[in-house]
Amino acid sequence: MAELRSRSSRATISATSFVNEYNWGDLKGDPAQWMRRYFDAFVYTANWCSCRLALRVPYSVFKKSDLKHFMTDCALTVDDAKTHWIIDWSLDESEDYDRFGMEDGRGWMGRLVPLRDELMRGDLRPLYLGWLAGVTGGDVDDDALEPPVPMGMSRLSAAQQALVEFLEIDPDLVTAAAAGSQETAEWRDDDSVETWVAGLSKNEMRMVFNLLLRGESQQAERRVKSEFLAWQRESGAPVSSLAVRRTVAELRALANLAEKQRLGQLANERARQDDERRKQRATYLRKMASNFEQCWDAIHSHAERATAASYAEATRVIVDLAEAYALMSNTQEFDRTLRLFMVRHAKRTALVRRLAAAGLWKAA
Numbered sequence: 288m289a290e291l292r293s294r295s296s297r298a299t300i301s302a303t304s305f306v307n308e309y310n311w312g313d314l315k316g317d318p319a320q321w322m323r324r325y326f327d328a329f330v331y332t333a334n335w336c337s338c339r340l341a342l343r344v345p346y347s348v349f350k351k352s353d354l355k356h357f358m359t360d361c362a363l364t365v366d367d368a369k370t371h372w373i374i375d376w377s378l379d380e381s382e383d384y385d386r387f388g389m390e391d392g393r394g395w396m397g398r399l400v401p402l403r404d405e406l407m408r409g410d411l412r413p414l415y416l417g418w419l420a421g422v423t424g425g426d427v428d429d430d431a432l433e434p435p436v437p438m439g440m441s442r443l444s445a446a447q448q449a450l451v452e453f454l455e456i457d458p459d460l461v462t463a464a465a466a467g468s469q470e471t472a473e474w475r476d477d478d479s480v481e482t483w484v485a486g487l488s489k490n491e492m493r494m495v496f497n498l499l500l501r502g503e504s505q506q507a508e509r510r511v512k513s514e515f516l517a518w519q520r521e522s523g524a525p526v527s528s529l530a531v532r533r534t535v536a537e538l539r540a541l542a543n544l545a546e547k548q549r550l551g552q553l554a555n556e557r558a559r560q561d562d563e564r565r566k567q568r569a570t571y572l573r574k575m576a577s578n579f580e581q582c583w584d585a586i587h588s589h590a591e592r593a594t595a596a597s598y599a600e601a602t603r604v605i606v607d608l609a610e611a612y613a614l615m616s617n618t619q620e621f622d623r624t625l626r627l628f629m630v631r632h633a634k635r636t637a638l639v640r641r642l643a644a645a646g647l648w649k650a651a
Contacts, residue, residue, distance in 0.1 A: 294316045295315065329341040336381040339377040340399055340450070343371045344403065380424070402447070412440060414434075418433070419456050419457075423454075429536040462542070463541035467531075579612075587631070609621055
């Protein structure tokens with residue numbers, strides 16, 4: 288904390304965090320070095336439309352060969368810090384100027400930091416999303432093959448959905464990617480788990496329980512999942528066939544199809560909502576038409592209050608009445624009744640102006 292304070296007199300510093308906002312200048316320190324020495328998570332946003340997330344995980348979580356599939360030139364990079372991997376997601380050239388002009392970066396840490404726990408359990412989806420961010424940003428060539436698609440891409444966690452938002456990943460690319468992903472629950476549909484567990488030695492079980500008792504549940508989960516999948520491959524137990532890896536160009540084509548489907552669904556939903564609003568409007572107008580006299584009495588009361596709000600309400604109801612009369616094919620009766628209304632309230636110039644602006648009356 289003393290080292291951090293020596294770099295900033297204004298920052299909010301605790302035993303676990305460093306938070307600062309710079310309106311002039313920048314951090315007098317190297318975030319990468321601080322990640323190596325002090326922190327497991329780093330979130331940064333700048334009003335020149337860039338943002339960055341870095342997470343530090345122990346060496347034991349991933350092999351370098353696991354990580355290299357997902358790495359890109361800019362969007363997802365990995366730093367070998369000897370005892371840890373520092374995984375870095377970044378967005379450098381957003382075109383959402385409103386977003387970066389409005390937000391100050393607060394809230395992102397809480398939404399994104401659960402990704403570290405997911406990585407610690409061996410979840411590869413945040414890494415694949417980082418690769419997709421590279422595709423979205425043009426960081427990956429069209430003829431490049433996608434990494435192996437992790438299971439469960441069609442059901443992203445809340446933190447993974449936040450990462451999609453943070454990095455502005457094309458949602459249609461995410462949909463396209465999910466088409467090549469197995470569901471995480473598929474292996475529960477047979478008895479292969481029970482068969483595998485029954486064949487575990489006491490020593491293997493003891494190692495898992497020791498990890499759990501030491502509070503290392505994430506490592507225990509990684510170990511169990513990796514050994515179970517290895518057993519499936521070696522024993523020939525039923526395993527869903529892995530999807531063929533697609534090129535970036537193929538993913539983009541699938542994303543275009545997903546976009547058309549999504550836009551079509553949105554158009555259908557808008558049409559349904561518009562139809563529902565029309566039905567509700569017609570019901571409301573028919574109710575007005577059932578007692579025109581009562582409606583006009585209410586309008587007279589609004590006009591006689593002689594306030595801006597009452598004039599606005601009177602105008603709104605007259606507009607509705609005009610539509611209700613038209614619905615009942617009785618516009619001549621509306622014109623006659625409106626003329627009588629104007630004779631009574633002709634001196635209320637503010638009301639007359641409102642009705643003229645609404646196209647209901649032609650001022651003299």
